[in-house]
Amino acid sequence: MPPEISLLLDRSESYVAQNRRADKKQSLLRGRTIINLFFEASTRTRTSFELAGKRLGADVINMSVSTSSVRKGETVIDTAMTLNAMHPDVLIVRHPESGAVKLLSEKVNCAVINAGDGSHEHPTQALLDALTIRRRKGRLDGLKVAICGDILHSRVARSNIHLLNIMGARVRVVAPRTLLPRAVERLGVEVYHDMGEGLAGCDIVMMLRLQTERMQGNYFPSIREYFHFFGLDYEKLGRASAEALIMHPGPMNRGVEIDSLVADDYGRSVIREQVEMGVAVRMACLELLTGDPAGGDRGNI
Numbered sequence: 023m024p025p026e027i028s029l030l031l032d033r034s035e036s037y038v039a040q041n042r043r044a045d046k047k048q049s050l051l052r053g054r055t056i057i058n059l060f061f062e063a064s065t066r067t068r069t070s071f072e073l074a075g076k077r078l079g080a081d082v083i084n085m086s087v088s089t090s091s092v093r094k095g096e097t098v099i100d101t102a103m104t105l106n107a108m109h110p111d112v113l114i115v116r117h118p119e120s121g122a123v124k125l126l127s128e129k130v131n132c133a134v135i136n137a138g139d140g141s142h143e144h145p146t147q148a149l150l151d152a153l154t155i156r157r158r159k160g161r162l163d164g165l166k167v168a169i170c171g172d173i174l175h176s177r178v179a180r181s182n183i184h185l186l187n188i189m190g191a192r193v194r195v196v197a198p199r200t201l202l203p204r205a206v207e208r209l210g211v212e213v214y215h216d217m218g219e220g221l222a223g224c225d226i227v228m229m230l231r232l233q234t235e236r237m238q239g240n241y242f243p244s245i246r247e248y249f250h251f252f253g254l255d256y257e258k259l260g261r262a263s264a265e266a267l268i269m270h271p272g273p274m275n276r277g278v279e280i281d282s283l284v285a286d287d288y289g290r291s292v293i294r295e296q297v298e299m300g301v302a303v304r305m306a307c308l309e310l311l312t313g314d315p316a317g318g319d320r321g322n323i
């Protein structure tokens with residue numbers, strides 16, 4: 023709901039300031055235990071959740087799945103129930119299968135944060151993207167946002183479409199037909215297959231990585247052709263608003279979905295700012311889920 027999202031973004035603002043100070047630490051979550059449980063690779067999300075927990079004074083454990091008993095055949099659910107028996111306050115979970123995090127959350131009695139499940143959702147990414155946009159543009163309502171590239175496999179796209187629609191933005195998706203989910207317009211987006219048309223007049227241009235690890239078969243003739251038609255360069259960007267922001271959740275594949283010159287144009291590219299906002303947003307999520315010791319039911323994000 024808009025008020026809940028606005029509250030979380032407002033709380034994140036105070037953490038942006040805290041994270042820019044020399045002393046970044048406070049003791050709000052002293053005594054709380056957070057476990058990072060990542061069944062899929064991550065740089066930004068895992069590190070920022072670890073930093074977020076530590077800066078709030080919690081104990082943070084990074085479970086190394088590759089050296090855990092998962093390698094001996096223990097299931098995801100049994101792994102989660104085993105960790106739950108050690109009384110963590112929050113499990114932060116990333117998993118390659120859509121729906122796995124929800125399933126796991128039903129088997130434990132601590133709070134669970136979805137750090138990305140398959141092609142389904144990546145809610146804290148959408149929140150950090152919203153914070154980045156709101157800080158730069160002063161609002162989300164009424165903005166024209168183009169999300170471009172591999173929509174089909176992107177949990178970032180789904181979470182952003184959901185959040186941006188709730189907050190009153192107008193969302194477009196721009197992609198080849200092969201990289202769009204069936205009936206994508208039912209998600210509340212305008213659909214384009216041409217970058218020039220899709221980017222025309224947009225306030226935000228959000229590029230997505232080709233998720234080749236989730237692809238079976240051929241979705242486009244070649245990387246070269248994909249970049250020619252769908253890679254963001256200055257020529258295509260010229261169709262967007264002159265003040266349009268360039269965004270990418272990372273990791274980027276330079277020369278595939280985005281040209282290096284555009285990615286590194288720090289007048290307009292906010293890609294590094296997105297990473298910074300990730301820590302602040304995740305601090306706010308941890309605070310709101312665990313900050314009140316007398317709080318009622320556990321929550322999930």
Ligand code: CP
Binds near residue numbers: 065067147272
């Ligand atoms: N954006 C994002 O989720 O990045 P990581 O895969 O590095 O966590």
